[in-house]
Amino acid sequence: MPDSVGSATGLGMKFMAYRANILGAVIEILGNTPSGTVVNVTGAKPRLRLRYDKEGRFMEETSMPVSNPTWTRSGVVASGIIGGKRRARRVLIVDDHPIVRQGLRRVMEAEEDLTVCGEAETVRDARVAIKDLNPEVMIADISLKQGDGIELVRDVRAHYPQLPILVLSMHDETIYAERMLAAGANGYIMKQAASEQFLIALRRVLDGGIYVSEAVGNNMIQKFAAGGSYISANPIDRLSNRELQILHMIGKGMSTRETAHSLNLSIKTVESHRQRIKRKLNLSTGTQLVQYAINWFSSRKLQQGDAPPAAPAASATPE
Secondary structure: OOOOOOOOOOHHHHHHHHHHHHHOOEEEEEEEEOOEEEEEEEOOOOEEEEEEOOOOOEEEEEEEOOOOOOOOOOHHHHOOEEOOEEOOEEEEEEOOOHHHHHHHHHHHHOOOOEEEEEEEOEHHHHHHHHHHHOOOEEEEOOEEEOEEHHHHHHHHHHHOOOOOEEEEEOOOHHHHHHHHHHHOOOEEEEOOOOHHHHHHHHHHHHOOOOEOOHHHHHHHHHHHHHHHHOOOOOHHHHOOHHHHHHHHHHHOOOOHHHHHHHHOOOHHHHHHHHHHHHHHOOOOOHHHHHHHHHHHHHHHHHHOOOOOOOOOOOOOOOO
């Protein structure tokens, strides 16, 4: 497969796990065979064998007999059950808004199988909390104080590969969800979602699954089916994660200096990113970039039902 089939961190493997999770099935990687990679999918329906050639291209899907039609459960699910009753699993909340953390804590305190073991509002605090508190799942926003959620997810995945991560954010899922999955997250849900849906997403990632909304899942399926021929009509998709972060900060009215300080980058590096953003978005001047970023940021806020953003700061001028 294009991504490493043997690694659950590859986006291709995450997509396969997402599809299997919808069916309640389990994926079994048999490794490379002379004709390519073989993946067995076991569930209540007939067992499927998916075969890919050595270049990662899909070849065929065949049914296999199943002696026991009962669902095959993963060890992750069973590990959360003691004496037939699910024990409370430890949740770390990483968000820079106290009111959000308090709201999440209230929702989870009402559930017998969930307990909040700690909170953090910066990337540095989150790293310390993971080391000291040993949570079983981390809930994280994209926008954080003194850091960034994308970098946090990538860092946590590198150092704690088994820790499930659910991203809970106000940022548009059509832009950020796949990026966060590619960085290492196990799920993405919008803050506008109902508390019941949030709990479904949280338990899904705790049980070893992948969670995205139906709209995002359908989009992933379309991209997967199209293979390398898929081309997005949205120019924002051309931006790297770092460029998207910087465009977002420009839209919020932050200057180059403020952006550099927030992301712990040099001013020269931020200026280089701004130049690349202009090229990718076909913008000629810094003024056009600022106006584009403000309009894009404002449209995102309005689509999410929030109040219109305040006027950009005076420092948000071309630098």
